[in-house]
Amino acid sequence: MLAKESGVPTFDLPEEVLEVLPSDPFEQLDVARKITSIALATRVCSLESERSALRTNLAEKDAVIADLQAQIESLDSSLSDSVEKLSQAHNDKENLIKDKASLTNTVKKLQRDVAKLEVFRKH
Incomplete structure (x- = not known):
């Protein structure tokens, strides 16, 4: 809400903030x-x-994926050996x-x- 004190809108800003604001609009x-830059x-x-x-996190998950793929390849190889x-x-x-x-x-x-x-033989 827009509040006015002494003819100047305060925009519901705390009194402490209003006290430290410069009075010049360009300085404001x-x-x-x-403040925006900060x-x-x-x-x-x-x-x-x-x-x-x-x-x-992505790198860790990629490492887990690579490990699982290596395990899959190993299991596939074992499966092929077992089938053979x-x-x-x-x-x-x-x-x-x-x-x-x-x-x-x-x-x-x-x-x-x-x-x-x-x-x-018997005969």
Whole structure:
């Protein structure tokens, strides 16, 4: 609100501020410019500090991301090795199954031959 004391608007400023303001309007504008410059400099400094903190935070997060990517690459490599070992184990299993079937057939033939020889030996 606009209050008037002795014909001069006070703009609801505290009495202490009004007492130290120069009476010349141009000097008041100069004080206002200086106050504005101080406020802007303070704000810029604050923003620069915040930017620095954000950059540090970003660098930390980038380091975490790089570490996680390295872990992913390591896990991918381990997965590839495991898949390759599993595939080899599967192939080995298939070969063993074939070998077992072949040996089973051979054993059956040999048992038949032994049975024939036993019959032949008895006669």
